[in-house]
Amino acid sequence: MKRPLGPFPGDDASAFALENVADAVFAVDRDFLVRYCNLAAGEIARIDPAEAIGRTCREVFGVSNCRSVCVLRQSMEEARPIANRIVTLKRQGCPDVPVTISAAPIWAMGGAVIGGVQVFRDLSGGGFVSRLAGLQPLDDFGTRDPQLSEIVRMLPQIAQSDSTVLLLGESGTGKEVFARAIHKLSERSSGPFVAVNCGALPEQLMESELFGYKSGAFTDARKDKPGRFALAEAGTLLLDEIGDLPYAMQAKILRALQERAYEPLGGVATLPADVRVIAATNRDLGKMVADGAFRQDLFYRLSVVVIRIPPLRERPGDVPLLVDRVLGRCRMAVTKRIEAISPEAMERLLAHDYPGNIRELENILEYAAILSPGRTIELCHLPEHLRGPAPACPFKNGRTMAEIRFLAAREAVARCGGNRNAACRELGISKDTLRRILGRRDEERG
Template sequence: MPFPRNLPLEDVFASIADGLFTVDADWNITYFNESAQRITGVSYAEAVGRKCWDVFRSSLCDGNCAVDHCLRRGVSITNKSIFIIKNDGSRLPVSISASALTNSDGEVVGGVETFRDLTEIQAMRRKVKDLYRFEDIVGHSPSLDRIFRILPQVSSSQATTLLLGESGTGKELFARAIHSLSPRRDKPFVPVNCGALPENLLESELFGYKAGAFTDARHDKPGRLEMAEGGTVFLDEIGDLPGPLQVKLLRFLQEKTFEPLGGVAPVRADVRVVAATNRDLEKRVADGRFRQDLFYRLNVVTFHLPPLRERREDIPLLVEHFVEQFNAIQGKQVQGVSEDVLLLLLRHDFPGNVRELENILEYAFILCSSGFIQQEHLPDSLQAGAEPAASAGGLHGTLEEIKRRAARHAVERNQGRRMAACRELGITKDTLRRLLDSKE
């Protein structure tokens, strides 16, 4: 299927910034534009006539060929992120779109694919990611910016701080950030999950016990408050703290002293308290399940941490953060997520918030060893919400049909100004008129 040499839009295809190539039904490359040559480092003469997999050696050439997928299923692929291996062995990230090519009788005679070099885009993303990282918290949404602006001042104070937010919003990350930005940064940070232990065990964990306090207490055991001396104790799920322990915690916040189980004298501790909960504490106060005086003691400075669905602009940054993290942990070279996967993630509501996103990517890393994470690497529950890929930028159908669509879209982009469309496409007025007047 040689590329016709006498068509005006050949010059357009030759000069576009994206690489473009076509193959015949036997996967032999029949056209290879100038951008394809520049991006791959392979000349027209070297490419044409060879099998496409010999030229590209991409992450999809192991049985997941994009053009083959289009030919077999009759669909188009748009903006799928993969990588190709250049002649020097280096990996080049690209975004591809592909579709089948048909003749005037509707018979499939080959395929067409465009690809875009993502190297500079990825470099820019890395720079942007560094700009929007505060301690270990990644984001640049307005809701987070408001918190970031006052977090240093709050951290440098001694004020008790309350973090409110749904499960998975990163409350412990914020607590650690408060500690690391405070004068107590060189002292211990001690977390306690108030909802994970029964009341009797939680009391001994928090306040410790003296030898003989109960049958198995043969030695003194310091509690978490004592272990955090000079530093910060993080009381997670404070809304689940049992009533009797609320009284003991209130006394500590008021007097900075506590009594271990079996103790007869108060113990003083210089500890800052940061508490967190996903509960509605005001409702629990109204229901009598949480002490009002303790609530006021905890509610000196309060941060409301936004759920991920309210800061979707942070999802790409978080994805890159977790990909980088899992690559380091697992020793892999995953490049990131494909553009269709990113669109799917941006549409997802994330009831589990940032923790759910982290779990999704950790699952994907099990199935994806390199290249870009694709939809097939995602959990089934997330794939169920995937929509079919859109048309590959108008690249389906015969070459004449592609030309007509290119002409029509150029006129639309130029608000109906036909001369501007002619200049954009590099064609004459008569050619444009013929393309617009012809029927698909």
């Protein structure tokens, strides 16, 4: 369907091109009434693009922080184009979405500004239209990593079963975030989510903490106390760091999983356990079984569905996405507006191998946000161990930015078996952009 452009310049060919780009594009007049809206922008607004015509852009898109991040208004008032401004769009009831915005004024024949056009592109990696429209339940997992993307794709199916899940991953990779996502996507989402760190419980208190106790079970037990299994009734129980579970307790957990029942400490009646159990650990349970430190039968019972979460050093392409998300939280935590991070600081973050994974990145950025006197994090604001000579950055290694883009695009196409559409989804770019990156580099070589 051809969309009306009003009095703004545009021919059929350019209008057709705008309809078919992945980026959201819209144009307004001097009163910020929408005069053009492409299909991608209409999907975000959850409106037929034709119905957006004649309404204010604020009304159409419903962005609550519209005035504070309006690059289009600045472009029109200053009568100049503004390119690649990174902002975070907020809509009520929807996850925040980091985007890059470009805007330009539209001039009449006499030179007066009669409106403006704006393009915005998702930086979250999590699906722009679905995230901004509030349709994406997995909004915590913005990623460009193929392995992690496949895990996220399977989460809804895993959540719909009631099977035990074992999450494997290094400390700081976000195992509890995955556990909470499974709970939210499951039929138990209206029930409680209870997390317990097995490594943090004293061994002598572990049984009573997990299964509860009856009055008189020991000297100070003056009344009944429910355990974590009871608190998670009709919901989900996360047994974090289950590799730290004492051997004697492993048999009791196994019985609760097999029979879906348990007995409180000091009790004689068996209570049903209507609980979905998710276990998580950063240890090698297979090796622990071989060493006799972990029960083999419990290991098999836990391993119905096994999810290995890759460490951050194996997916450096996710660092920029995580940086934007963490900085959004830092703005609230340190009561200052951090809007950008310098290329030098970002290069150093990309080169780091993150033994502490996402948790370490969060701490680095919070530290830098506190030290930064302005709105930009510079290299000098990073912790001391990151300010020295950087190791080889996996995205740079002395190459130009054009070479980096070309290599990233070529590798994505190779990973996707030559499927350019799949490569575009992985990279978060349009087919035209991919074609331009690969074609321009080939021209330079020629």
